[in-house]
Amino acid sequence: MTEILKHDQMGEAGAPVFGKGRRLRATEPRYMEVLDFLWEEAAILDRDDLIGWKAMLDEAIVYRMPVCVTRKRHSGESFETPTMHFDEDYLSIAFRIRRFVETQAWAADPPTRTRRFVTGVRVWAGETSDVFDVTSSLLLVRSTDDDYRTDILTAERFDRVRFLPDGRLLLRDRKIVADQTTIGTHNLAVFL
Amino acid sequence: MSTGAEESGAMPRLKDGTLVRDLFDHGKRQVQLRVHHDAEIFDLEMERIFAKSWLPVAHESEIPNPGDFVRRYMGQDSCLVVRGDDGGISVLLNACSHRGMALCREEKGKAANFKCPYHGWAFSKEGRFMAAPFEKQMYGDQLRRDADDLGLVTAKTGMLAGMVFANWDHEAESFQDYLGDFAWYLQAALERTNRGLEVVGPPQRHIMRANWKLLAEQLADGYHARALHQSAGDMGTLGHNPNDPASWGLIGINVSTPGGHTLRCIDMRLAYNFEGLSAEATAKERLTAIPPPGANPAMVGEFGQNLSDDQIALIADTPPLVMGLFPGTDFFTLMSVSGSEDGSHGPVMVARTWIPRAPDLFEMLTWILVEKDASEELREKTKRTTVRNFGISGYIEQDDAEAWQGIQKVVQGPIGRKLTGKYQAQIGIVKPDDFHGGGDVHAGFSRDDAQWAWWKRYAEVMSN
Numbered sequence: 001m002t003e004i005l006k007h008d009q010m011g012e013a014g015a016p017v018f019g020k021g022r023r024l025r026a027t028e029p030r031y032m033e034v035l036d037f038l039w040e041e042a043a044i045l046d047r048d049d050l051i052g053w054k055a056m057l058d059e060a061i062v063y064r065m066p067v068c069v070t071r072k073r074h075s076g077e078s079f080e081t082p083t084m085h086f087d088e089d090y091l092s093i094a095f096r097i098r099r100f101v102e103t104q105a106w107a108a109d110p111p112t113r114t115r116r117f118v119t120g121v122r123v124w125a126g127e128t129s130d131v132f133d134v135t136s137s138l139l140l141v142r143s144t145d146d147d148y149r150t151d152i153l154t155a156e157r158f159d160r161v162r163f164l165p166d167g168r169l170l171l172r173d174r175k176i177v178a179d180q181t182t183i184g185t186h187n188l189a190v191f192l
Numbered sequence: 193m194s195t196g197a198e199e200s201g202a203m204p205r206l207k208d209g210t211l212v213r214d215l216f217d218h219g220k221r222q223v224q225l226r227v228h229h230d231a232e233i234f235d236l237e238m239e240r241i242f243a244k245s246w247l248p249v250a251h252e253s254e255i256p257n258p259g260d261f262v263r264r265y266m267g268q269d270s271c272l273v274v275r276g277d278d279g280g281i282s283v284l285l286n287a288c289s290h291r292g293m294a295l296c297r298e299e300k301g302k303a304a305n306f307k308c309p310y311h312g313w314a315f316s317k318e319g320r321f322m323a324a325p326f327e328k329q330m331y332g333d334q335l336r337r338d339a340d341d342l343g344l345v346t347a348k349t350g351m352l353a354g355m356v357f358a359n360w361d362h363e364a365e366s367f368q369d370y371l372g373d374f375a376w377y378l379q380a381a382l383e384r385t386n387r388g389l390e391v392v393g394p395p396q397r398h399i400m401r402a403n404w405k406l407l408a409e410q411l412a413d414g415y416h417a418r419a420l421h422q423s424a425g426d427m428g429t430l431g432h433n434p435n436d437p438a439s440w441g442l443i444g445i446n447v448s449t450p451g452g453h454t455l456r457c458i459d460m461r462l463a464y465n466f467e468g469l470s471a472e473a474t475a476k477e478r479l480t481a482i483p484p485p486g487a488n489p490a491m492v493g494e495f496g497q498n499l500s501d502d503q504i505a506l507i508a509d510t511p512p513l514v515m516g517l518f519p520g521t522d523f524f525t526l527m528s529v530s531g532s533e534d535g536s537h538g539p540v541m542v543a544r545t546w547i548p549r550a551p552d553l554f555e556m557l558t559w560i561l562v563e564k565d566a567s568e569e570l571r572e573k574t575k576r577t578t579v580r581n582f583g584i585s586g587y588i589e590q591d592d593a594e595a596w597q598g599i600q601k602v603v604q605g606p607i608g609r610k611l612t613g614k615y616q617a618q619i620g621i622v623k624p625d626d627f628h629g630g631g632d633v634h635a636g637f638s639r640d641d642a643q644w645a646w647w648k649r650y651a652e653v654m655s656n
Contacts, residue, residue, distance in 0.1 A: 103426035
C-alpha cells in the first residue's frame with residue numbers, strides 16, 4: 001500500500017510542508033482577506049451557486065478528503081489513510097458541477113440545503129509570497145427534502161490559498177479531514 | 193430466542209399472525225415491502241442470515257504483518273480480523289469472554305495480544321485465553337483448567353481475491369461450496385494475475401437511511417440505469433444512444449444461483465467497437481488491445497497462467513460487471529468510465545458490503561481494489577476514477593442513494609408498506625452455446641430473473 005499521508009503533507013508528492021511559515025495574527029490585513037474569502041466561499045456554497053464557487057478555484061487545485069480510522073493515542077499512526085472520499089482536480093470538480101447544474105442529477109435535485117460555519121481560522125505564510133496555508137474548522141449542517149432530521153458533518157480543512165496580482169484570492173488546494181470515520185450522511189453530493 | 197417472529201420448530205410467524213413465507217408471492221413474483229420496515233423481520237434476519245452467512249470483513253493487504261488487525265462488523269457483531277504469527281488470518285468476536293466488554297477500541301492497529309480494558313484478561317492473536325491479572329489470588333487454578341473454553345468466539349474464514357470472508361456458523365457450508373458456480377466467474381474477473389489485487393487502504397464507510405436489502409437486491413437490476421442514472425446519459429458517460437438498450441449496458445448475460453448470488457455480464461462486443469481489430473482477433477488479442485478493468489496490457493500475458501481459455505473468453509467478450517454474493521457482498525469492475533471534464537476514461541474496481549444497523553439504517557463499506565503489479569499511473573487512475581464514480585461521493589452512486597432512501601420513506605407508512613416489489617419480467621434460462629459459465633444463465637435484455645433469484649434465496653432462508 002502507498003505511504004500514509006501525514007497531517008502536515010498535502011497536494012502532490014514532494015509539495016512543501018504545510019503550515020510551517022510565519023503565522024499571521026488575526027489583526028493583519030492579509031489574515032482578514034483570507035477570512036473574508038472563506039466566509040464568501042461558504043455563503044456561495046450555501047446558496048448552491050456552484051458556478052460561482054468554481055470561479056474561486058485555482059485550475060491547479062488538488063481537492064481531497066481522506067478516509068480516517070480511529071487510532072490509539074500512542075499508536076504513532078496517522079488518523080488519515082490512503083483511501084479517499086474525494087480525490088479531485090479542477091476538471092473532475094467541473095464535471096460534478098455540470099452534472100448538478102445541467103443534468104437530471106437526483107442526488108441534487110431538489111437541491112440539498114446546507115449551512116456552513118467556518119471558525120478557528122489560522123493562517124501561515126506559504127511557500128511563496130502570494131500563497132498562504134490556512135486551517136479552519138467546518139461545521140456543515142445538511143437538510144434534504146422535508147426531513148426534520150439534519151446531517152451534521154464536522155471537519156478540519158487544510159487549505160492553500162493564492163493571491164492573484166489583482167488582489168483576488170483562489171483556493172489552490174484543500175484537504176478535508178472529517179471527524180467521523182463513518183460519515184453520517186447518505187452521500188457526498190455536497191462540497192466541504 | 194428474543195425475537196417474537198421465531199417459534200421453535202415451527203415456521204416463523206410475525207406478531208400479526210402472518211407467516212413469513214407469505215410475504216412472498218412466487219407465482220406473481222412479488223414481495224411485500226414491509227420486509228424493509230418491520231423490526232421483527234430485522235431481528236430474524238440478524239439470527240438467520242447475518243449470524244450464519246459468509247460476509248466480507250477485510251482485504252488481506254490491509255493487515256500484511258503478524259499482529260496487524262482491523263476491527264469490522266459482521267451484521268451487528270463487532271469482530272477483529274487479525275494476522276497471526278504464522279501468516280494465517282483469524283476473525284474473532286470483539287468481546288471479552290469474561291464480562292463481554294469490547295476488547296479493542298481502535299479500528300486498526302498492531303497488537304502482540306488483546307487485553308481487555310475492563311479487568312485485563314488477555315487473549316492471543318488467534319483468540320486463545322492467555323492470562324488474567326491476579327489470576328491465582330482471584331481464581332486459584334480454575335482459569336487454567338477452563339482455559340480452552342475461555343477463548344474468544346471465532347468465525348471460520350475463506351478468501352477470494354485476497355478478500356477475507358468470515359462466517360460465525362462453524363456448521364455452515366464451506367466457502368468453496370458457498371461460492372459454488374460463481375467461483376469460476378469471480379476468479380476470471382478478480383484472480384487473473386500472478387500477484388493479484390490489493391486495496392488502496394481501509395474502506396470508505398458511510399450511512400444510508402434505508403433497509404440493507406434495498407442495496408442487496410439492486411445488484412442485478414440493470415433496468416434502473418435508464419431513469420435513475422439519466423444524468424450519466426446527460427453527461428455522455430452512459431446511454432450514448434438513449435433509446436438503445438445496449439448503450440445503457442442493458443444487453444448482456446445475467447447469471448443467478450439458487451444460493452442467491454447474482455451477476456451481470458455486459459456484452460463488450462456490443463458496447464465497444466473493436467476498431468482496428470479484425471473480427472477474427474483472439475480473446476487475448478482483444479484483451480491486449482482493451483485490457484480489462486485495472487490491468488495493464490502487459491499483464492494480459494499472465495492471464496493464461498491463472499485462467500482457463502473459457503474464462504479468458506468470458507472477460508474478453510462478456511465481462512462480469514456487478515458480482516453479488518448473497519447476502520451482502522459485491523464486486524464491481526467497470527471498464528471505462530469518466531468523471532472528469534478532460535473526457536479521459538478509467539476503470540472502477542470496488543468491493544462493497546453493507547452492515548445492517550436498524551430496519552431503516554445501514555452502513556456501507558467500499559474498498560478500492562488495484563492490481564499489485566499495475567503501473568503507478570494505472571493505479572492512480574483506478575483510484576481516482578473509482579472515487580469519482582462510486583462510493584460516498586461517486587456521482588453514479590449518489591443517485592442510487594436517492595432510490596434506496598426514497599423507498600424507505602414510503603414503507604414508513606402503513607399503506608405504503610402494503611405495496612409489493614414486482615419482479616415479473618422474465619427471460620427464463622437462456623444460455624448461448626458459446627457461453628461456458630455455470631449457474632442459471634439469462635442472456636438477452638437484462639430482466640428481473642437474477643433479482644428474483646436473490647429474493648427466492650432470501651425467502652427460503654427466512655421462511656423455513
